[in-house]
Amino acid sequence: MATRIRPSSKRCAVIGGSGFLGRHLVERLVEKGYSVAVFDIAQRYDIPGVTFHQGDLCDKQALLKVLKDVSLVFHCASPSPACDDRTLFWKVNVEGTRSVIQACQEAGVQKLVLTSSASVVFEGADIKNGKEDLPYAKRPIDYYTETKIHQEKIVLEACNKEKDFLTVAIRPHGIFGPRDPQLVPILVDTARKGKMKFIIGDGTNLVDFTYVENVVHGHILAAEHLKADSPLCGKAYHITNDEPIRFWDFMSQVLVGLGYDAPRYHLPYALVYGIAILLWLITSLLRPLVNIKPTFTPMRVALAGTHHYYSCYRAKQDMGYQPVVRLQEAIARTVASYPHLKSGS
Ligand SMILES: NC(=O)c1ccc[n+]([C@@H]2O[C@H](COP(=O)([O-])OP(=O)(O)OC[C@H]3O[C@@H](n4cnc5c(N)ncnc54)[C@H](O)[C@@H]3O)[C@@H](O)[C@H]2O)c1
Ligand SMILES: CC(C)CCC[C@@H](C)[C@H]1CC[C@H]2C3=C(CC[C@]12C)[C@@]1(C)CC[C@H](O)[C@@H](C(=O)O)[C@@H]1CC3
Secondary structure (H helix, E strand, C coil), rough: CCCCCCCCCCEEEEEECHHHHHHHHHHHHCCCEEEEEEEECCCCCCCCCCCEEEECCCCCCHHHHCCCCCEEECCCCCHHHHHHHHHHHHHHHHHHHHHHHHHHHHCCCCCCEECCCCCHHCCCCCCEEEEECCCCCCCCCHHHHHHHHHHHHHHHHCCEECEEEEEEHHHHEEECCCCCCCHHHHHHHHHHCCCCCEEECCCCCCCCEEHHHHHHHHHHHHHHCCCCCCCCEEEEEEECCCCCCEEHHHHHHHHCCCCCCCCCCCCCCHHHHHHHHHHHHHHHHCCCCCCCCCCCCHHHHHHHCCEEEEECHHHHHHHCCCCCCCCCHHHHHHHHCHHCCCCCC
């Protein structure tokens, strides 16, 4: 039997490396001297020294070709939560992740770092300083999150020290920063439609928003600390900015920074949540005839009106994690990165 020569521990692949988080991760890995192969359904940029492989992670043979000479894989690919396609979520996040694991094992990859989500434990009720031992949500806030739960379980269960295949899951929450296609663009779009005048609830609910560079830092620390004798094997880790902020203060700071008015008028949480459920029911019934996407979905209202912040004590203890960019600096950098979204532009 031919023995496989172990590739350098600095040869890695980033599945989903063309995305928002993936690209920031690739850039930092290159800065740190890693040689990086990106595997993604799309190529959206070019960086010297990074090889791009266009393909679907559900295609095990295509993945195998890319993974055969890497020792470390980051899996941060997923359909966008906004795409609302249940078949695609299941195919990519669940079945596709199984094919990623098989390809890693067949190719002799030693470490797999999954980007999971803190929302795997969120059911719409307050979470204050939640630890990783909270049970998975029995009623997740949406189907995307349901598939993230399955995905995380599959990856963590695959950790096998005897087979020299180690896995870990990073659970970020509310990632933001330059080039994010989701949080700031949706917020600005909602403000431009005149729908950001209201605060849902009393406005005191605390939430984690995590700057993308801190999330990247957590991923790389996890990869570097993941060893057979380390506590990381088969575990999940919250990675946040460790500075919970009032949801509506965060939204207001971003809006005002971009030249829009901050929301001012309060609406009762239960009322808005009830209306969101009703709208969701009506639009679901009408879907065969017309595809309307409401701005205030039950999921967004739940996220906007409850506490959801998480402890990253475990990451501090096991991998020496500390955020590298503080929240106010992160907000300033983010606002400055969106000149095209400024009011009046
Ligand atoms: N953005 C957040 O707030 C947030 C929070 C917690 C967790 N996450 C997780 O972080 C990861 C990255 O999210 P993001 O915000 O960068 O999303 P993104 O949409 O910017 O990036 C996802 C990337 O995955 C790629 N991809 C999708 N389907 C694929 C497939 N079948 N094969 C290969 N590549 C595929 C896309 O082309 C894209 O480049 C995801 O796993 C997401 O669930 C995101
Ligand atoms: C219409 C307004 C009330 C809100 C406008 C901003 C929202 C679009 C974002 C505020 C919190 C964001 C968020 C996510 C998507 C965008 C928001 C709802 C996620 C659900 C995206 C998927 C991640 O896995 C979740 C996570 O656990 O980090 C995000 C949670 C926060």
